[in-house]
Amino acid sequence: MAFRRRSCSLLLVLLSLLAVGSLAATGPGDIAVFWGRNKDEGTLREACDTGAYTTVIISFLTGFGGHGGGANSYSLDLSGHPLAGVGNDIKHCQSKGILVLLSIGGPAAAGGAGANYSLPTARSAAELAGHLWDAYLGGSRPGVPRPFGDAALDGVDFYIDQPGGTAGHYDELARRLSAHNRSYRGRPGVTLTATVRCAFPDPDLAAALATGLFARVHVRLYGGDLRCEWGQFDSWNRWAAAYPGSRVFVGVVAAPEADRDAYLFQKDLYYGILQFAQKVPNYGGLMIWDRYYDKINHYISSS
């Protein structure tokens, strides 16, 4: 099914306003946004105060596993956002009913250098699970700093982008994190989500998803895979059908600057894509890449 992306006429704009209006009645579902990729996006608190999002995904824990000069070295990259205050912002967001997750991994470095993370052994997976639990979730251990203080995140998003690399032990990581799934520090339990490439299946995360432990799958309909990005809807249906126990999310960029080829005007998203995507029984919502692009383009949020 071919889809026109950039058609623009006054009639269509008017139709789209009607469509957005009618969509608001049913709603696009949950709106998850990535935060932490650009200092100019504003604080986490500001993102939550827009009222536009129901989930915020802090990104990324970029370094772990076999990189960084030792199995136990981890690095959090928030693009220059000061760490002080993020903990309080997390609590503020949670007090508004917003789910706050930490994403691990991230897009492969530009220039094909590959991502700076890996999970080469079951042991490295166990160590990462322990680190996530102690540093960001319900645990605590002497010598393990908690970057966000006593604020506890609601779970972990797996954003693993190592095309051509050897599959890591992300299934083991999921099982280890799931073993902590009980209430902690006022949070109800551990939520696991996966942010996958558009083409089904995604070899980096297939084993992890097969555990059945993931509440959500965010399907990235951008990122250079034009064969897959809404030229045909086949891939979306396959993702949805493969994981009936997970809610599937339509992942889009919020501004053309993020990915000119994959960007969808709002009218096309609401009037075309979502009408189709919402037909699967486990449709969950939208995943927005990212807060910065949304802020400059007013794609989902108005501020």
Ligand SMILES: *[C@@H]1O[C@H](CO)[C@@H](O)[C@H](O)[C@H]1NC(C)=O
């Ligand atoms: C990879 O991570 C290590 C530490 O975790 C860091 O020193 C190094 O600069 C990173 N390399 C790249 C290419 O980002």
Ligand SMILES: *[C@@H]1O[C@H](CO)[C@@H](O)[C@H](O)[C@H]1NC(C)=O
């Ligand atoms: C945690 O428990 C809840 C409630 O039983 C369940 O829905 C969810 O899938 C579990 N998550 C993990 C990661 O085990």
